[in-house]
């Protein structure tokens with residue numbers, strides 16, 4: 001019987017240059033081994049622009065596929081093996097609510113520049129583009145926060161309060177200048193008076209997968225392995241980031257491990273697929289352990305079987321490409337392009 005892996009290999013060779021498979025570092029090994037281009041969110045967004053293939057199959061969660069579809073050229077199509085692969089954090093910022101909150105904040109007469117983490121819907125990106133804002137990833141949050149500060153009186157950072165606070169800490173924006181918004185009651189509960197004195201307005205979203213890392217795990221890792229270093233993703237809480245030795249995007253974490261000397265021990269606070277892959281890759285040379293086995297079920301919902309089925313549909317012309325709702329495309333693309341230009 002032909003396996004899914006064999007079907008994927010056959011279709012890749014039959015479709016040749018007309019097909020490119022992209023994948024995020026959190027994808028399972030059984031999926032990542034079929035990927036032509038892998039990376040963190042920023043690298044993947046950048047790579048889309050240089051892809052010539054007509055068909056892009058994107059192994060990741062939906063917002064990554066949406067960003068790829070926005071950046072794809074005329075005639076190029078992007079497909080997600082699992083269109084329902086969501087991101088819990090992105091769901092914490094509904095576009096209509098973000099728009100409402102921005103309009104309320106603008107009543108003060110101050111210029112509020114919205115900056116959305118790429119982990120957000122295309123609707124939120126469109127709202128940000130429309131209000132003069134942009135997008136950031138974990139790899140360029142500092143650059144983009146500076147970019148936003150240069151363009152207004154305050155920033156509205158959506159939806160990740162942890163990435164926002166960790167970036168503000170790096171840039172030396174004091175806590176006294178932050179304000180956590182109350183976004184309940186359809187956005188009507190915002191304390192506009194308190195917001196007026198803040199330079200950084202925080203949307204109260206977070207990643208449930210990264211919220212599981214805590215100080216106790218770091219302490220246990222340090223007690224268990226003498227001299228161990230701890231590296232975490234900046235979606236972790238500021239307390240965890242402060243207690244770690246380093247924090248950065250998924251590609252930063254990969255490089256951190258690569259650059260560590262032979263025999264080094266490193267505890268990692270991010271999604272388990274990436275940690276296990278690194279542990280396997282460096283087995284016998286470096287000790288790589290997870291702070292906790294924390295898995296993103298949405299990333300894991302993309303499987304080798306689904307990739308195989310999507311590729312068969314792409315090849316026989318029945319696959320459904322990612323479609324961006326009419327009305328969002330222009331503003332959302334502008335928001336993304338502002339980021340790519342600022343970080344060129």
Ligand code: 13P
Nearest residue numbers: 040041042137138249250
């Ligand atoms: P990176 O941009 O660092 O790859 O992270 C994406 C993500 O979803 C982290 O949870």
Ligand code: SF4
Nearest residue numbers: 087088089207209296
């Ligand atoms: Fe979203 Fe968190 Fe999964 Fe990343 S790990 S895709 S932020 S839910």
